[in-house]
Amino acid sequence: MTSSLAAQPSIVLDPILPIGAVILLGATVAILTIAIYLRVGSRLSAGQNAHLLLFRLLGVALVLGLLLQPSHMEEIPPPVTNRVTLVAVDDSRSMAQKDVEQGTRAEAAQAMLADANLVKADGTPADRETRLFQFGEDATPIKSTKELKTAGVTTRMHHSISTILSSLENNDTARALLIFSDGHDFELTNPAKTGFLARQRGVPIYAVPIGQQGKVRDASVRITSYQPYCYVKQKARISGALRLIGCELETLEVELARGDQMVQTQHIHTGDESEIPVNFDVTEPAVGQYEYEIRVTPLPGETETENNRALTYLNVIDQQIQVLFLEGSPYWDTTFLQRSLMRNDKMNVDSIVQYADGKARVVRKKPADTELKIPTTADAWRHYDVVVLGRSVEKLLDVEALRQLEDYVKNHGGTVIFSRGRAFGSDTPNELEPVIWSTQPTEHVRLQVAHEGQALAPFRTITGPGNSDNVPDLIASYGATDKKPLVATLATAQATDGGEAMPGMVHRRFGEGQVLSVGVDGLWRWAFNAKIDGVNTLFDRFWDQMILWLMAGRDFLPTQQFALRANSANIPLGEKIYFRAVVRDGASKSGAGDIPLTISRENAEEGRTALHAEANAIDKLTAEFLAPKTGKYTATAKFPDGTSQTVRFVVFDENLEQTEVATDTGYLRKLCESSGGRLLLPSELSKLLEELRNDKVESAPIRKLTSIWDRVWVFWVIGLLFGVDWYLRRRWGLA
Known part of the structure; x- marks a missing residue:
C-alpha cells in the first residue's frame, strides 16, 4: 500500500546546463543586446528604444x-511492504526414507521446524510472516x-522454486527461502540457474540437508527389447539392462525365470559401470504365450528390492511364412536357398524361375486350385510375407508390377530379400535396392559379422561355439558404389589375402517394410559341411533364422487377415501404451471399421476402447490406453x-525417488551459494x-521533481x- 501524503514541496533548480554556464551565457547575451540596441536605435526616441530593449531582455530572461529549469521537489514516503520468510519442505517419496534419528526424513523436517519456532505444535506457521510450502x-x-x-x-x-517465488505479490518481499530437502532433483536443471533466478528476486536460499549422505546400494533391471512374436524352435533373445548404484x-547373480521355473543363471561382474546389458537366448518347442522374468538377487543392505525384477512376454507361433521366389537368371545361391526353404516346415514357397526367353x-x-502368376496388384503382393529376388528380375516384372512391389514394401510392411546383389538391370530404376553393388568382383573372400549384426540370431549361428572355425570362404564379393540413407551393414566381406573390408549384407527399413541385400557369391558353400549330418546345415540354419528375424519386425502374423500389436510389453506407470492393428488385404474387402478393444487386469476388466482407422490409411487402426495402476494386463x-x-503387457512403477535415496548436499550447496545464501x-x-x-530494511523517501x-x-x-520586438522594429524602420 502506497501513502498518498507527501511533504511540503520546495522550489529547487534542476539546470540543463551548469549554473555558471547559464549565468555566463545570460550576461553575454544581455551585454550584446544592450550594445546592439544602443547602436542601431540611435534613430529612435528614448522611449521606443527602451520598449525594444525591454521586450528583448525579457525574452532572453525567460529562455x-x-x-535553469526551476522545479518543485516532493518527497514521497517509500511503499509499505510485507517482509516474509518462505519455508519449503520436500514432500516427495524419498522423504519417507527412515535413515535419521527422528524416523523418516519428513518427520525430521517437521521436528526442525518446530525446534526453530517456525511452526506451532499443530504445524501451522508461528507468525504471519512465515509462509509454508510443500x-x-x-x-x-x-x-x-500435518x-x-x-x-x-x-x-x-x-x-518448484519458480512457483514459490511467483507467489510473492507486488507488496511482498522475502527475507529468504528456507528449504528442507534431501537434494533430489530429476528435472536436470543446473542448480546455478535456479539460484540465479532467486538472486534476481533478491531472495537468498538457505537449505538444510536431511538424510544420510554417501552411496546407496541398488541394482534394478529393466527390459530393453520387445519381440512381438517368434516361431516354434526359433532362438529368441530376451534383453534387459541392469542399472547399478553403489555396486x-x-x-x-542374474536369473531368467519362465513362469515359476528358473531356466538360466548368469554371474555378471559389474566393474565400475552404472549400466550393464544382460541377454538370455531362449527357444520354445510349442505354440503359446510365455511369461519371462529377469531377476537380480538382492544385495546386502539394498534399500529397494521391488525393482530387482522385470517381466516380458514371448508369443510363439507356428503359422507358415508365405515366400515368393523370382529369378530371371538362375544360379547356385538361389537354387540352394529355394531348396532349403522348401524343406523348412515354417515356409510355404512359391517359385517362378525363368531359364530361357519366354x-x-x-x-x-503346396498345390493350389489357381495358377501361380507374377503378382500384378497390391493385394496379390500382400499375400506373401517375403519376396526373394535373384538376378535379372526385370525379365519377369514390368514397370507397373515393380511399382506395386515397391508399394507393398513401403506402405504395407512387406519384406524383400535381394539374394544375389543387384536384381534389376541398370535401365530399371527402383527405390527398393538399399545399395547399388558394383559389377567388379573381389574373389576369395570371408564373411565377417559387423557390429550391427552381432546381436542378431542368424549371425550368431555362424559365430557361435563350434561354427566360427568351420565357415567356408566365399567365391566373391562386390563393393557398394551407392548406398541409400539409413542402411545398416550387418556383415562385411574381406579378401582372404587382406585388403579393405566391404559391405557383404545390408539391411534397410523402407517405409513400413524392410529390405535385405546380399552382396556376396558362394553362400551355397555353407550347405556342404562334413561335420553336419542331414539337412540341418549351417546354410539351412542361417537362412531359417534370417527370415524369422525379418518376420519378427513385421506387423503381420503369417496367414492372418488381421494383426494386433502393442508398442511394448513393459510400460512405466503414467505412460500410455499404443496399440496398432493392420488389415492384410485392405479394409474395403474385410469390412473393417472401428474394432473394439477390451483391456483386463488380472482377469478383471479395466477398461474399453476402440481401434480407429488412421486418416490416410484405412487399413491401419490405432488406439491408446493409460493404465491406472501397476500389474499384468491383457488387451x-x-x-x-x-x-x-490378445496382447499381454505389464505396467510397472519405476520411481527413482525410492532408488536414488542418498542426500545430495552438493546440489543443495551449489543452489544456495548461487542465490546468495548458504x-x-x-x-x-x-x-x-x-x-x-x-x-530491517531502511528505505529512503522517493524524491520527485x-x-x-x-x-x-x-x-x-x-x-x-x-x-x-520584431514587429516594433519593422514598424519603426529598423532592419
Whole structure:
C-alpha cells in the first residue's frame, strides 16, 4: 500500500546546463543586446528604444529560466511492504526414507521446524510472516505441516522454486527461502540457474540437508527389447539392462525365470559401470504365450528390492511364412536357398524361375486350385510375407508390377530379400535396392559379422561355439558404389589375402517394410559341411533364422487377415501404451471399421476402447490406453471375421525417488551459494532466523521533481515577447 501524503514541496533548480554556464551565457547575451540596441536605435526616441530593449531582455530572461529549469521537489514516503520468510519442505517419496534419528526424513523436517519456532505444535506457521510450502513435482502452499504425505513421485526443484517465488505479490518481499530437502532433483536443471533466478528476486536460499549422505546400494533391471512374436524352435533373445548404484567391483547373480521355473543363471561382474546389458537366448518347442522374468538377487543392505525384477512376454507361433521366389537368371545361391526353404516346415514357397526367353519353371510347395502368376496388384503382393529376388528380375516384372512391389514394401510392411546383389538391370530404376553393388568382383573372400549384426540370431549361428572355425570362404564379393540413407551393414566381406573390408549384407527399413541385400557369391558353400549330418546345415540354419528375424519386425502374423500389436510389453506407470492393428488385404474387402478393444487386469476388466482407422490409411487402426495402476494386463481385440487376438503387457512403477535415496548436499550447496545464501546445519537454523528477523530494511523517501516551466503558456509568452520586438522594429524602420 502506497501513502498518498507527501511533504511540503520546495522550489529547487534542476539546470540543463551548469549554473555558471547559464549565468555566463545570460550576461553575454544581455551585454550584446544592450550594445546592439544602443547602436542601431540611435534613430529612435528614448522611449521606443527602451520598449525594444525591454521586450528583448525579457525574452532572453525567460529562455535562461528554461535552462535553469526551476522545479518543485516532493518527497514521497517509500511503499509499505510485507517482509516474509518462505519455508519449503520436500514432500516427495524419498522423504519417507527412515535413515535419521527422528524416523523418516519428513518427520525430521517437521521436528526442525518446530525446534526453530517456525511452526506451532499443530504445524501451522508461528507468525504471519512465515509462509509454508510443500514441493515435489511442483510447489503448493500448505496451512500446516500435518498436510505432508511424502507422496510426490518426482522432484522438480527448478519448477518448484519458480512457483514459490511467483507467489510473492507486488507488496511482498522475502527475507529468504528456507528449504528442507534431501537434494533430489530429476528435472536436470543446473542448480546455478535456479539460484540465479532467486538472486534476481533478491531472495537468498538457505537449505538444510536431511538424510544420510554417501552411496546407496541398488541394482534394478529393466527390459530393453520387445519381440512381438517368434516361431516354434526359433532362438529368441530376451534383453534387459541392469542399472547399478553403489555396486562397483561386485558380482551379481542374474536369473531368467519362465513362469515359476528358473531356466538360466548368469554371474555378471559389474566393474565400475552404472549400466550393464544382460541377454538370455531362449527357444520354445510349442505354440503359446510365455511369461519371462529377469531377476537380480538382492544385495546386502539394498534399500529397494521391488525393482530387482522385470517381466516380458514371448508369443510363439507356428503359422507358415508365405515366400515368393523370382529369378530371371538362375544360379547356385538361389537354387540352394529355394531348396532349403522348401524343406523348412515354417515356409510355404512359391517359385517362378525363368531359364530361357519366354520359358519359366513354376513350383509350388503346396498345390493350389489357381495358377501361380507374377503378382500384378497390391493385394496379390500382400499375400506373401517375403519376396526373394535373384538376378535379372526385370525379365519377369514390368514397370507397373515393380511399382506395386515397391508399394507393398513401403506402405504395407512387406519384406524383400535381394539374394544375389543387384536384381534389376541398370535401365530399371527402383527405390527398393538399399545399395547399388558394383559389377567388379573381389574373389576369395570371408564373411565377417559387423557390429550391427552381432546381436542378431542368424549371425550368431555362424559365430557361435563350434561354427566360427568351420565357415567356408566365399567365391566373391562386390563393393557398394551407392548406398541409400539409413542402411545398416550387418556383415562385411574381406579378401582372404587382406585388403579393405566391404559391405557383404545390408539391411534397410523402407517405409513400413524392410529390405535385405546380399552382396556376396558362394553362400551355397555353407550347405556342404562334413561335420553336419542331414539337412540341418549351417546354410539351412542361417537362412531359417534370417527370415524369422525379418518376420519378427513385421506387423503381420503369417496367414492372418488381421494383426494386433502393442508398442511394448513393459510400460512405466503414467505412460500410455499404443496399440496398432493392420488389415492384410485392405479394409474395403474385410469390412473393417472401428474394432473394439477390451483391456483386463488380472482377469478383471479395466477398461474399453476402440481401434480407429488412421486418416490416410484405412487399413491401419490405432488406439491408446493409460493404465491406472501397476500389474499384468491383457488387451483383446475382436475382429470382423470372428477371430480375436490378445496382447499381454505389464505396467510397472519405476520411481527413482525410492532408488536414488542418498542426500545430495552438493546440489543443495551449489543452489544456495548461487542465490546468495548458504547450506545450513540444523544447529545453525535458529541463529539464521534471528538474523533474518532483525534485518530491517531502511528505505529512503522517493524524491520527485516537477518542472515549473514545463507549461505551454511559457513558450507562448517567449514567442510573444520576441514577436512584439520584431514587429516594433519593422514598424519603426529598423532592419
